[in-house]
Amino acid sequence: MDVSLLLDNLRTPAILFFGLGVFAAVVRSDLALPQPIPKFLSVYLLMAIGLHGGVELMRSEIDTSVVLILLAAVGLSAATPLWSFFVLRLKLDVPNAAAMAATYGSISAVTFITATNFLDSLNSTDPAYTPGGYMVAAMALMESPAIVVGVLLARYFASPAKDSDSSSDPLPQEDRGKIDWGELLREAFFNGAVIVLVGSLLIGIAIDEKGWDSIQPFVYTPFKGVLCLFLLDMGLVAARRLSDLRRCGPSLIAFAILSAPLHASLGIAVAWLLGVGQGDALLLAVLAGSASYIAVPAAMRLAVPEANPGLYVTMSLAVTFPFNITVGIPLYLAIIEALWA
Amino acid sequence: MDVSLLLDNLRTPAILFFGLGVFAAVVRSDLALPQPIPKFLSVYLLMAIGLHGGVELMRSEIDTSVVLILLAAVGLSAATPLWSFFVLRLKLDVPNAAAMAATYGSISAVTFITATNFLDSLNSTDPAYTPGGYMVAAMALMESPAIVVGVLLARYFASPAKDSDSSSDPLPQEDRGKIDWGELLREAFFNGAVIVLVGSLLIGIAIDEKGWDSIQPFVYTPFKGVLCLFLLDMGLVAARRLSDLRRCGPSLIAFAILSAPLHASLGIAVAWLLGVGQGDALLLAVLAGSASYIAVPAAMRLAVPEANPGLYVTMSLAVTFPFNITVGIPLYLAIIEALWA
Amino acid sequence: MDVSLLLDNLRTPAILFFGLGVFAAVVRSDLALPQPIPKFLSVYLLMAIGLHGGVELMRSEIDTSVVLILLAAVGLSAATPLWSFFVLRLKLDVPNAAAMAATYGSISAVTFITATNFLDSLNSTDPAYTPGGYMVAAMALMESPAIVVGVLLARYFASPAKDSDSSSDPLPQEDRGKIDWGELLREAFFNGAVIVLVGSLLIGIAIDEKGWDSIQPFVYTPFKGVLCLFLLDMGLVAARRLSDLRRCGPSLIAFAILSAPLHASLGIAVAWLLGVGQGDALLLAVLAGSASYIAVPAAMRLAVPEANPGLYVTMSLAVTFPFNITVGIPLYLAIIEALWA
Amino acid sequence: MKPIKRMEIVIGTVHADRVIEALRSVGVTGYTVINGVSGSGDRGTRRIDGVSGAFENCMVISACDESLVDPAVKKIKPILKRFGGLCLVSDAQWIMH
Amino acid sequence: MKPIKRMEIVIGTVHADRVIEALRSVGVTGYTVINGVSGSGDRGTRRIDGVSGAFENCMVISACDESLVDPAVKKIKPILKRFGGLCLVSDAQWIMH
Amino acid sequence: MKPIKRMEIVIGTVHADRVIEALRSVGVTGYTVINGVSGSGDRGTRRIDGVSGAFENCMVISACDESLVDPAVKKIKPILKRFGGLCLVSDAQWIMH
Numbered sequence A, B, C: 001m002d003v004s005l006l007l008d009n010l011r012t013p014a015i016l017f018f019g020l021g022v023f024a025a026v027v028r029s030d031l032a033l034p035q036p037i038p039k040f041l042s043v044y045l046l047m048a049i050g051l052h053g054g055v056e057l058m059r060s061e062i063d064t065s066v067v068l069i070l071l072a073a074v075g076l077s078a079a080t081p082l083w084s085f086f087v088l089r090l091k092l093d094v095p096n097a098a099a100m101a102a103t104y105g106s107i108s109a110v111t112f113i114t115a116t117n118f119l120d121s122l123n124s125t126d127p128a129y130t131p132g133g134y135m136v137a138a139m140a141l142m143e144s145p146a147i148v149v150g151v152l153l154a155r156y157f158a159s160p161a162k163d164s165d166s167s168s169d170p171l172p173q174e175d176r177g178k179i180d181w182g183e184l185l186r187e188a189f190f191n192g193a194v195i196v197l198v199g200s201l202l203i204g205i206a207i208d209e210k211g212w213d214s215i216q217p218f219v220y221t222p223f224k225g226v227l228c229l230f231l232l233d234m235g236l237v238a239a240r241r242l243s244d245l246r247r248c249g250p251s252l253i254a255f256a257i258l259s260a261p262l263h264a265s266l267g268i269a270v271a272w273l274l275g276v277g278q279g280d281a282l283l284l285a286v287l288a289g290s291a292s293y294i295a296v297p298a299a300m301r302l303a304v305p306e307a308n309p310g311l312y313v314t315m316s317l318a319v320t321f322p323f324n325i326t327v328g329i330p331l332y333l334a335i336i337e338a339l340w341a
Numbered sequence D, E, F: 001m002k003p004i005k006r007m008e009i010v011i012g013t014v015h016a017d018r019v020i021e022a023l024r025s026v027g028v029t030g031y032t033v034i035n036g037v038s039g040s041g042d043r044g045t046r047r048i049d050g051v052s053g054a055f056e057n058c059m060v061i062s063a064c065d066e067s068l069v070d071p072a073v074k075k076i077k078p079i080l081k082r083f084g085g086l087c088l089v090s091d092a093q094w095i096m097h
């Protein structure tokens, strides 16, 4: 692996601020970006990436290869939870394995954004390094399928309800644990992150260049600076969860670290088969290799409340996310450059 | 009416984001911009519009027609609550009719801003389409009179206090319900929205071009993008109030929809008499036709607590505001273009 | 003193917004920027000033005079609390005198930023008016020493514990009041303000021009506008504390007003001895003359909880801060211009 | 003054609507909601840390007639059993105005 | 420990100063205020939805001597009658420190 | 239902970790924290005004077995003595789920 790629990545302002956040948490500083600032920043980032993707999509031509990429993206998001579930069942019970599988099948928008940022910072003149606007659509399409698959897994393999407490339970047996499908699908497809991302993408497509010019001083120009602030907070949050790792055990941590390059390699393989450029390939790798810590946890708390968020959020936030944005992104690009050469 | 104006308006990013917010609320998404973010954004918008108006005011010449516009604005804001009150009394008791009348006499800054944004998006080369900075002053002057008139109406037509509970009331009869004029005037003229708007206007007048250059990358360049984010939230808030409409009854809804073009027509008539340009005319129409949902409700909760905010806020926020920013603004401009032609 | 400097300063947008905040508080407006917006803005300002300082530092040459300035800064921050403590002991008990001394030994980042802003607004072509990036490092170095000195003073001169309540106290005598040095040093050197400032400074040094270009639309271009919004809030907060002044007594107020130009003069003297330019001299004056209201109070609440924040925060926030940003900055510059001429 | 019961329920914010609906369904229409609450219980620690609001709690406080407590509790218990949380009932005097 | 009364008042945030002044006027100087509270009562539902903070509630909690409750209630009642709200009084033990 | 004790502690947010650690050290693992609380007491008024969060309070509420109250109070008292605050204990019924 070309070590200069890794160093380049570690020297981008965004990653340095992530490191600052980690440092602050480790020395137990009282530094904090209290809620709802991080939530606000994440709405901003999703809106910005969605709009920009939509505008780019409008500017470019859509051919069959784009449709294939989008289909492949959905496929990856639905397939990775399946094998993950069975691997995770070796260590976890059904609800926890299903929630974790859904988490790792879905994607992390901030990892995607960080990868875009990294590609940009390379200042490459090769157009193959500029990802297409449809990659944002691919991201949007990958958020939800894993949620649905995860809940189906949790349901299908659910152990029969324990009877021990049925006497004290005022609800009829069949009422407990039933899936509310309307609610689940709403949560999967209409959760805040998906709505903002897809909505902004569509708005980016709908508006004309004049409209884009009028808003891009807010949604485009300051984007990378805002990302720094957001990653500062992510560093704080991720590092503060490090102490929870002990309770998770080494096999889970191994899964969290190994599944990232594994899933990313799947993404790279698909990208290679589809013959897309290096930029698109990196983003597909990052989408496949990243794990959700916003949309999926929110959905799991509703649909699989038996699962322990102390496991699936901790893994995706404190292990997979830092791995991907520091080492993963340059590593995947190194693999791609070797293959594409 | 020129339907292309309507479509132009519906395709501006700001209106599309309003629609996205409405959609998210209708599908019961968990999307939210939690407090105090919306409050922060509204302070930003008022500050930005005030500063820009002040700077424009400084750059332009002030003649008697400007003074006449300002006087007309105050007149409209004080007169519309009067007739509204008597119409509303057909359906509502005194406190509710008074609070509603005040709401519709006052103005909605965001509707004003959206109209400015719309004028701008027309990219017209005709200088008559560029409103003067004094229109911001007109807006500032229209916020408060309606509040005072509303409270006076509530007081003047107040039913005598019911005696039924006087025995359990430890306060002497005359103490209850007395207006605290100091508090009322403070609320009318010094509420947060008025202070920020008027203060920023004056600061815009006081600073020189160098000062404006130093702050406009924050208060001017990103303005239209921030408006999108704010309207996303407004869409959420307005649509979440739609369910309260049932309790309000059709006559109130009819008032909320009809009073907007009616008051706007008054504004257009005045503008026509004063011979101002199309831009100024549209803004005067929008000021007259819009209803408050920030400053007035805050004042009414203090001065007319007997009135039910479930009525006056719901009407202005969930009916009049969406009507104005989607259909109203292009409609009023179409009328103006027909008249001015 | 050149009165035009004073008027120039009072006409900068930032100071005018501070005045607007004061006005709003005095007329008891309900205007507010609720938490955590001010906290968010202060993180932004520290991040922005740190990054810019780091980048400037990288661009300039570091010579021995820079090292001397930094040493002088630390010296000022450690020395001013000493004499302040003994003066304050005339009126205050040990904990309050120590906390107040620490407050006045440390610095106010927003005063520093306002001074930078003021220098910038002068549009001077003389390079001596452009402060070096190392002045941000000087500021960062001055935050913490005063905290340590203050706590040492509180400890060294502490009165022996009162025995009257020892019977009801379940902890052994020696346990109460013991300093937790680990915690104190963490609070002094790793508190949020210091971390963000120093971290951003180092990141500013670490990144290259490309990295700076990518983030400066967020951290540099809108900076002065954000400062306006922040000073609006500072005006509100400072003026709302004015009512607490009565309880503080005239001698404390005299200290708060007089120590500012006194300490600033010390800073000017040091700057003069070191032969630095007018810009650097002004910033050193402002650092010496300003008092902390974020980092130090947070540390004092932990380490000297017996001290009354109603005294030390009120003095620094409601007296010294307004004095410095309105009158102090132009006054110090006038002195500097007279001396340097 | 009138003696009433004070119910105090801690529940994940995402589940709060269920609790409020349960209260309404038995006739409890007065309640107060405190948002942005964190805590710790059988199911671990719930922080309000950045990023997602999914682990935020809220506290619902309701003063109601003693006769409504039993039906309300019957409805709320299964929600707490499924999603975790806490329900306390205590005595208080209601100042009638 | 010392037995005291715990007063718990829900009031619109814009009216909170009145309640606090009422408490102070009868000698209650210790209180705690929780902001950003929503709820529902006789006068409908109060959300903390965007835009305006005009419909936000807050909760004022005060532990005070039994003898202060009656005068405090006398002052607070008319405020609640005019602007809506809730006042509960319950028993508690105060841990003296 | 099970009778338990309800502890309610107001403390500066910067000191909250001490209180929670004290609770945990005696075996109280269930608690709820309300942040962003202001108030007034012997040591003056604590606003949540801008700039610094150093003067914010928080409220820690814990329902626990009567037997845990005394050891918890023993640990919490010195914290309150040193940093100020309030601790109330009252009776409640815990709805077991």
Ligand SMILES: Nc1ncnc2c1ncn2[C@@H]1O[C@H](COP(=O)(O)O)[C@@H](O)[C@H]1O
Residues within 6 Å of the ligand: D010, D011, D038, D039, D040, D041, D042, D043, D044, D045, D046, D057, D083, D084, D085, D086, F029, F030, F031, F032, F033, F061, F062, F063, F064
């Ligand atoms: N004993 C308790 N006292 C106070 N709050 C509690 C207690 N137990 C649980 N909670 C609250 O209820 C939430 C969910 O509890 P649990 O389902 O037990 O994890 C926790 O995060 C706490 O906020």
Ligand SMILES: Nc1ncnc2c1ncn2[C@@H]1O[C@H](COP(=O)(O)O)[C@@H](O)[C@H]1O
Residues within 6 Å of the ligand: D029, D030, D031, D032, D033, D061, D062, D063, D064, E010, E011, E038, E039, E040, E041, E042, E043, E044, E045, E046, E057, E083, E084, E085, E086
């Ligand atoms: N029974 C109740 N229990 C808890 N909170 C209440 C109750 N009744 C009213 N409230 C609170 O007091 C506020 C005003 O009540 P009201 O004046 O009855 O509309 C409501 O928005 C609730 O937050």
Ligand SMILES: Nc1ncnc2c1ncn2[C@@H]1O[C@H](COP(=O)(O)O)[C@@H](O)[C@H]1O
Residues within 6 Å of the ligand: E029, E030, E031, E032, E033, E061, E062, E063, E064, F010, F011, F038, F039, F040, F041, F042, F043, F044, F045, F046, F057, F083, F084, F085, F086
């Ligand atoms: N009697 C009381 N009732 C309610 N809250 C109190 C009371 N006394 C103190 N507090 C709270 O505890 C905090 C610290 O109290 P103190 O140490 O007495 O200044 C205050 O800021 C209040 O929030």
Ligand code: NA
Residues within 6 Å of the ligand: A080, A103, A104, A105, A106, A107, A263, A287, A288, A289, A290, A291
């Ligand atoms: Na994935």
Ligand code: NA
Residues within 6 Å of the ligand: B080, B103, B104, B105, B106, B107, B263, B287, B288, B289, B290, B291
């Ligand atoms: Na109007």
Ligand code: NA
Residues within 6 Å of the ligand: C080, C103, C104, C105, C106, C107, C263, C287, C288, C289, C290, C291
């Ligand atoms: Na100083």
